[in-house]
Amino acid sequence: MKILVCIKQVNETPDGHTQAMNRFDEYALEEALCIKERFKEAGLDGGVDVITLGPEGAETVVKRAFGMGADNGCHLVSDPKQNGSSAVTAGLIAGAVKGCAYDLVVTGIMSQDRMEGQTGPILAELMGLACATGVVATSLVPGAAVIEVEREMEKGERDCLAMTLPALITVQAGINSPRYPSLSKVLKAAKKTIKTLAVEAVPADTQTLVRLEAPLKSRSGRVLGGTVDDKAVALFDLLRERGIL
Amino acid sequence: MRPIAVVVEHDAGGIIPVTHELLACARILADQTQSSIVAVIPGKGDPAMAKQIADLGIETVDLAIIGMDGYNSEAYKGALFQLFTTLAPLYIIVGHTATGRDFAPGLGVRLGGGSIAGVNHIVSDQTGPLFSRPVLNGVKNALVRPDASPCIIMVQPGAFRVQGTSFACPARVTAMDIRFTGGTIQPLGIKTVTTQGEDLDQAAVIVAAGRGLGERENLDILERFAALFPNSVVGASRPLVDDGWIEYRFQVGITGARVSPKLYIACGISGSSQHLAGILGSELIVSVNSDPNAAIFNHSDLCIVADLFEFISAFERILQRHP
Ligand SMILES: Cc1cc2nc3c(=O)[nH]c(=O)nc-3n(C[C@H](O)[C@H](O)[C@H](O)COP(=O)(O)OP(=O)(O)OC[C@H]3O[C@@H](n4cnc5c(N)ncnc54)[C@H](O)[C@@H]3O)c2cc1C
Numbered sequence: 001m002k003i004l005v006c007i008k009q010v011n012e013t014p015d016g017h018t019q020a021m022n023r024f025d026e027y028a029l030e031e032a033l034c035i036k037e038r039f040k041e042a043g044l045d046g047g048v049d050v051i052t053l054g055p056e057g058a059e060t061v062v063k064r065a066f067g068m069g070a071d072n073g074c075h076l077v078s079d080p081k082q083n084g085s086s087a088v089t090a091g092l093i094a095g096a097v098k099g100c101a102y103d104l105v106v107t108g109i110m111s112q113d114r115m116e117g118q119t120g121p122i123l124a125e126l127m128g129l130a131c132a133t134g135v136v137a138t139s140l141v142p143g144a145a146v147i148e149v150e151r152e153m154e155k156g157e158r159d160c161l162a163m164t165l166p167a168l169i170t171v172q173a174g175i176n177s178p179r180y181p182s183l184s185k186v187l188k189a190a191k192k193t194i195k196t197l198a199v200e201a202v203p204a205d206t207q208t209l210v211r212l213e214a215p216l217k218s219r220s221g222r223v224l225g226g227t228v229d230d231k232a233v234a235l236f237d238l239l240r241e242r243g244i245l
Numbered sequence: 246m247r248p249i250a251v252v253v254e255h256d257a258g259g260i261i262p263v264t265h266e267l268l269a270c271a272r273i274l275a276d277q278t279q280s281s282i283v284a285v286i287p288g289k290g291d292p293a294m295a296k297q298i299a300d301l302g303i304e305t306v307d308l309a310i311i312g313m314d315g316y317n318s319e320a321y322k323g324a325l326f327q328l329f330t331t332l333a334p335l336y337i338i339v340g341h342t343a344t345g346r347d348f349a350p351g352l353g354v355r356l357g358g359g360s361i362a363g364v365n366h367i368v369s370d371q372t373g374p375l376f377s378r379p380v381l382n383g384v385k386n387a388l389v390r391p392d393a394s395p396c397i398i399m400v401q402p403g404a405f406r407v408q409g410t411s412f413a414c415p416a417r418v419t420a421m422d423i424r425f426t427g428g429t430i431q432p433l434g435i436k437t438v439t440t441q442g443e444d445l446d447q448a449a450v451i452v453a454a455g456r457g458l459g460e461r462e463n464l465d466i467l468e469r470f471a472a473l474f475p476n477s478v479v480g481a482s483r484p485l486v487d488d489g490w491i492e493y494r495f496q497v498g499i500t501g502a503r504v505s506p507k508l509y510i511a512c513g514i515s516g517s518s519q520h521l522a523g524i525l526g527s528e529l530i531v532s533v534n535s536d537p538n539a540a541i542f543n544h545s546d547l548c549i550v551a552d553l554f555e556f557i558s559a560f561e562r563i564l565q566r567h568p
Contacts, residue, residue: 023484115363115382121350130430153343153435161432162433173483173487207361210389214386222546222548228559232556232559236567245473
């Protein structure tokens with residue numbers, strides 16, 4: 001069972017000082033590791049590779065993935081000025097993994113920063129794989145050629161389906177509890193090499209960012225001023241006035 | 246003239262309300278581009294449903310996908326690819342919903358076009374329509390111009406207001422069959438897993454906790470804060486539920502509960518579109534967040550820029566003085 005997990009480094013704080021693995025990708029990686037372990041228990045082979053597209057420095061997320069238990073890692077080094085959409089990301093990843101026969105590709109449901117949720121389904125199309133998005137449960141019998149999944153729908157419903165492998169799934173948060181990197185794996189990870197690939201031809205994007213704008217306001221948005229005590233008093237007064245307190 | 250196509254969302258119960266928001270979005274685009282609108286219902290063939298849409302004055306294609314049993318992304322992509330290759334729409338309007346997100350991005354690739362996710366607004370520009378979508382946790386909207394055609398517009402539920410229906414002449418319905426012979430996806434049915442609790446529905450005040458809480462132990466502080474208000478309950482953003490800090494029935498948002506209390510106090514919640522979708526029916530929204538740029542402030546009546554723990558202690562002190 002060869003599994004590929006796509007991971008991304010994102011800013012965890014507004015100032016960009018703290019960077020982390022996209023939270024949704026942690027669930028994707030955990031799910032892949034669990035599947036690999038199930039195969040191992042059944043005496044079958046399993047391996048988890050991770051790939052990230054990002055500027056120099058983004059390989060930190062590959063190291064974290066090693067610490068969690070990924071076997072191999074690849075960093076596709078992008079130009080930090082390049083700000084392509086999911087279509088570009090998926091195109092570059094599809095190019096980089098061409099010829100690697102993965103049984104299963106796993107991505108997070110979306111990235112925290114761009115929030116498109118499209119890299120997975122576009123990658124599936126480019127790789128010619130069946131695809132299920134927003135997966136909240138998986139089951140597969142080691143050795144069988146099928147994966148059963150449940151996709152989260154609105155209103156607490158789940159769409160259940162079986163896909164013939166190879167296939168791609170995008171994983172919704174809450175499907176599992178992502179493990180912390182283990183010390184022994186982190187130590188071993190230090191000796192692992194990350195395959196580094198330079199991005200050469202960037203595929204044409206399907207859209208151009210024209211500008212960023214402040215979102216429309218749906219309510220008045222009165223900002224309370226003064227000290228924290230002043231703000232507490234202002235809220236208290238308003239709630240008294242409204243008869244809530 | 247290339248039309249604007251709308252992919253109708255439906256389930257066993259009929260047309261899903263988001264479809265009307267898709268039509269509202271299509272009308273805006275049709276006005277800007279002088280195009281006509283055609284609605285497409287991918288399914289088993291349902292003349293009654295097709296008539297409902299056509300009666301709104303919208304030309305409708307009742308697309309029976311023979312061999313498809315329940316939603317199947319492969320069948321959707323295959324059949325819609327065939328239909329749109331001949332229909333040649335300029336834009337295809339789809340919900341940014343569990344279903345839309347599943348088939349639209351792949352369909353865009355197959356059609357040689359593109360797809361824009363989570364569209365919440367359309368801006369008219371000399372070069373044509375620009376599409377707005379949230380980025381950076383909703384702190385900004387990105388205005389993007391499609392460079393590939395057709396472009397699939399994945400519409401954020403709740404973003405486009407449905408206008409009252411004015412009288413319209415019923416439009417034409419075209420019935421069409423497309424055979425699906427794929428076989429890598431096997432539908433196994435829809436399962437209902439959770440029943441939503443009544444706690445959130447009945448509370449007058451919801452104090453909602455987000456990732457700004459930091460540690461699970463801090464939930465106690467929110468419980469204490471909530472207890473200061475009569476008929477109150479602690480709700481949460483999804484990550485807290487995903488991490489098992491709080492039960493699913495207390496989750497607010499598009500995949501949780503849509504609430505409408507008298508007062509909603511969001512503590513350490515950034516205001517993602519998925520969370521916002523659940524709270525906009527609240528009478529009064531108060532947000533406490535240490536980041537002055539947090540998106541939630543755009544949808545709040547009262548904005549409190551503060552560390553939530555400092556603010557809660559300050560509030561508790563004030564209340565002690567005015568019992
Ligand atoms: C298909 C789909 C469905 C989803 N459905 C839902 C849903 O139903 N409900 C939902 O909530 N989410 C949902 N999500 C997740 C959603 O996209 C966001 O990830 C989530 O809402 C973020 O939760 P948050 O605001 O608590 O966390 P974050 O976005 O991490 O925000 C934390 C906030 O806390 C602030 N903060 C930090 N420390 C402090 C402090 N000490 N004092 C004050 N403020 C502080 C920060 O400034 C930040 O704004 C869904 C996602 C997907 C893809």
